[in-house]
Amino acid sequence: MRFVLGVDVGGTNLVVAAVAADGSTLHALKSEATRPEEGSESVLHRMVTMAHAVMEETRRAIPKAEFIGAGVGAPGPLDTKRGVVLLTPNLGWVNLPLRDLVQQGISLPTAIDNDANCAVLGECWMGAGRGALNVIGITIGTGIGGGIVIDGRLYHGSSDSAGEIGHTTVEVNGRRCKCGNYGCLEAYASGPAIALRAVEAIEAGQPSRLPEYVNGALGKITAQTVYQAAHDGDELADEVVGDTAKFLGAGIANMINIFNPEIVVVFGGVTYAGERLFAPLRREVAKRAFKPAVAVCRIVPAELIGTAGVYGAARTFLDQRDARA
Amino acid sequence: MRFVLGVDVGGTNLVVAAVAADGSTLHALKSEATRPEEGSESVLHRMVTMAHAVMEETRRAIPKAEFIGAGVGAPGPLDTKRGVVLLTPNLGWVNLPLRDLVQQGISLPTAIDNDANCAVLGECWMGAGRGALNVIGITIGTGIGGGIVIDGRLYHGSSDSAGEIGHTTVEVNGRRCKCGNYGCLEAYASGPAIALRAVEAIEAGQPSRLPEYVNGALGKITAQTVYQAAHDGDELADEVVGDTAKFLGAGIANMINIFNPEIVVVFGGVTYAGERLFAPLRREVAKRAFKPAVAVCRIVPAELIGTAGVYGAARTFLDQRDARA
Numbered sequence: 001m002r003f004v005l006g007v008d009v010g011g012t013n014l015v016v017a018a019v020a021a022d023g024s025t026l027h028a029l030k031s032e033a034t035r036p037e038e039g040s041e042s043v044l045h046r047m048v049t050m051a052h053a054v055m056e057e058t059r060r061a062i063p064k065a066e067f068i069g070a071g072v073g074a075p076g077p078l079d080t081k082r083g084v085v086l087l088t089p090n091l092g093w094v095n096l097p098l099r100d101l102v103q104q105g106i107s108l109p110t111a112i113d114n115d116a117n118c119a120v121l122g123e124c125w126m127g128a129g130r131g132a133l134n135v136i137g138i139t140i141g142t143g144i145g146g147g148i149v150i151d152g153r154l155y156h157g158s159s160d161s162a163g164e165i166g167h168t169t170v171e172v173n174g175r176r177c178k179c180g181n182y183g184c185l186e187a188y189a190s191g192p193a194i195a196l197r198a199v200e201a202i203e204a205g206q207p208s209r210l211p212e213y214v215n216g217a218l219g220k221i222t223a224q225t226v227y228q229a230a231h232d233g234d235e236l237a238d239e240v241v242g243d244t245a246k247f248l249g250a251g252i253a254n255m256i257n258i259f260n261p262e263i264v265v266v267f268g269g270v271t272y273a274g275e276r277l278f279a280p281l282r283r284e285v286a287k288r289a290f291k292p293a294v295a296v297c298r299i300v301p302a303e304l305i306g307t308a309g310v311y312g313a314a315r316t317f318l319d320q321r322d323a324r325a
Numbered sequence: 326m327r328f329v330l331g332v333d334v335g336g337t338n339l340v341v342a343a344v345a346a347d348g349s350t351l352h353a354l355k356s357e358a359t360r361p362e363e364g365s366e367s368v369l370h371r372m373v374t375m376a377h378a379v380m381e382e383t384r385r386a387i388p389k390a391e392f393i394g395a396g397v398g399a400p401g402p403l404d405t406k407r408g409v410v411l412l413t414p415n416l417g418w419v420n421l422p423l424r425d426l427v428q429q430g431i432s433l434p435t436a437i438d439n440d441a442n443c444a445v446l447g448e449c450w451m452g453a454g455r456g457a458l459n460v461i462g463i464t465i466g467t468g469i470g471g472g473i474v475i476d477g478r479l480y481h482g483s484s485d486s487a488g489e490i491g492h493t494t495v496e497v498n499g500r501r502c503k504c505g506n507y508g509c510l511e512a513y514a515s516g517p518a519i520a521l522r523a524v525e526a527i528e529a530g531q532p533s534r535l536p537e538y539v540n541g542a543l544g545k546i547t548a549q550t551v552y553q554a555a556h557d558g559d560e561l562a563d564e565v566v567g568d569t570a571k572f573l574g575a576g577i578a579n580m581i582n583i584f585n586p587e588i589v590v591v592f593g594g595v596t597y598a599g600e601r602l603f604a605p606l607r608r609e610v611a612k613r614a615f616k617p618a619v620a621v622c623r624i625v626p627a628e629l630i631g632t633a634g635v636y637g638a639a640r641t642f643l644d645q646r647d648a649r650a
Binding site: 077133134146148150155156157158159160161162163164165167168169170171172173174181183246247250253254255257258259260261262287288289290292293295296297 | 473483484486495571578580582586587613618622
């Protein structure tokens with residue numbers, strides 16, 4: 001049986017697993033803290049050690065296990081063709097030739113891609129987007145990112161920058177975004193933006209039980225706190241979740257009007273809000289997007305929690321190999 | 326020499342020409358009023374008559390001229406696979422099997438596509454987008470439409486609805502659009518929206534010489550009037566053009582952040598405003614879009630004035646034939 005190593009390099013965790021080349025199974029999943037403060041050499045060394053451990057364990061379990069390559073998902077921006085990570089503030093990497101370094105460490109042909117791209121490709125291959133050809137993924141966390149799959153393959157654009165959904169404008173004269181612009185989707189619907197909107201409303205005097213969740217320390221309110229309070233019946237929290245649905249709905253409707261995809265997969269903590277978020281989100285999309293495009297498109301939470309990245313990393317190795325062939 | 330008939334069915338004009346299969350030349354261009362009020366049978370009959378005339382004329386001029394097929398661009402929405410125009414309010418067509426009707430009339434294999442798609446494909450093939458693989462076209466007139474070329478081919482989406490750039494939201498709680506939503510790009514930057522913003526400012530008492538251009542009949546102000554007055558130094562008109570650049574800039578920056586294309590081609594009367602529009606538009610885009618994406622992207626006016634549609638219609642025949650092969 002042929003396998004591909006899938007490696008997901010996150011700011012918090014390193015995840016490595018053996019993925020069957022047909023996507024059917026995943027073996028020897030290993031995860032450990034990334035500890036970027038120890039430097040890129042240390043992270044790379046541990047990543048390679050984990051990769052060898054995964055291969056050993058898989059070969060013991062499956063006598064005919066054969067590894068044909070590795071795929072690595074890393075925070076971008078990166079140059080997939082040259083295999084170089086250009087800049088990752090979270091990890092402190094600059095112009096790191098990640099692909100060649102991993103390739104040397106594990107003695108297998110290797111491909112790299114953006115982590116958000118890999119997560120979307122993973123869901124498209126074996127998760128919520130299974131069987132679909134045109135899929136948009138939107139990752140909502142500290143920031144908002146995205147990935148675009150067209151005709152079953154990742155779309156990278158002309159300089160590996162496609163899919164910056166978080167920095168599309170939904171309000172021309174709107175809130176200032178960390179990127180320096182005004183009115184980006186991320187400035188309204190990222191985790192920190194959700195918390196900030198709640199805190200601003202409380203500071204403006206709107207009644208809410210949210211402060212009780214954080215012993216009055218408003219700075220400790222997170223998006224999760226807001227979802228929990230909304231679940232518990234807090235009106236302000238419910239309003240904030242509703243507004244989030246509105247902004248996300250506008251952003252997703254834009255993607256549907258432009259791409260006409262079969263599926264939009266939503267990743268991240270925001271999905272914990274469940275139908276409290278998804279129901280008004282779908283209503284907002286139905287209101288804003290074109291009917292023939294809405295009619296063919298499902299909006300769903302991601303399914304491969306914790307493994308979408310390794311599935312997608314493995315798949316990107318296969319796709320990049322095929323594209324070169 | 327092999328030729329493809331290119332047919333561009335507009336609400337105002339029917340345009341037909343013979344396009345060399347390598348795009349190198351265009352022959353016997355013919356144009357006449359569409360006169361949709363005479364009914365679809367009449368329009369089709371005249372279209373077929375023009376097509377025969379174009380073939381005759383080309384064959385007389387080029388003894389070995391051989392016609393291998395025809396491409397027709399028509400207002401959408403339409404189903405390219407079945408060759409059916411679903412609904413065109415401008416022409417009054419509903420579920421018209423345009424492809425088969427033209428095919429019977431001219432006895433050549435035929436393909437159809439959306440008119441905006443054809444215009445973008447034409448520019449990509451032989452106009453402003455020559456040589457580029459990833460191109461976004463944005464057509465600005467009574468409405469705002471678009472077309473998306475990825476890897477040299479039109480991208481249609483999952484139900485032929487991709488590219489509805491005009492109805493992407495740039496202001497969540499913004500102006501009401503004809504489509505029923507709020508804050509669509511079209512509600513700010515289409516021809517009628519540009520005129521409306523000028524009229525509203527005049528009615529609110531802003532000084533302007535615009536009324537002199539229409540003998541005081543404000544309802545006669547068009548986007549062209551606004552460009553002309555801005556050119557002549559009218560401050561209000563200049564402000565309206567500047568605001569248009571801002572909204573279009575936000576919409577185009579969104580497309581660049583999502584698609585990371587090499588070229589954005591702008592079609593329509595708005596291009597007559599020239600650098601007065603394009604200079605602030607490019608500044609707004611540079612402010613809003615990601616630097617690595619802005620760095621590789623040119624924003625240019627369309628070049629094939631009056632012929633982009635027939636070039637693209639011919640090319641879509643070739644591409645649809647290749648896709649089936």
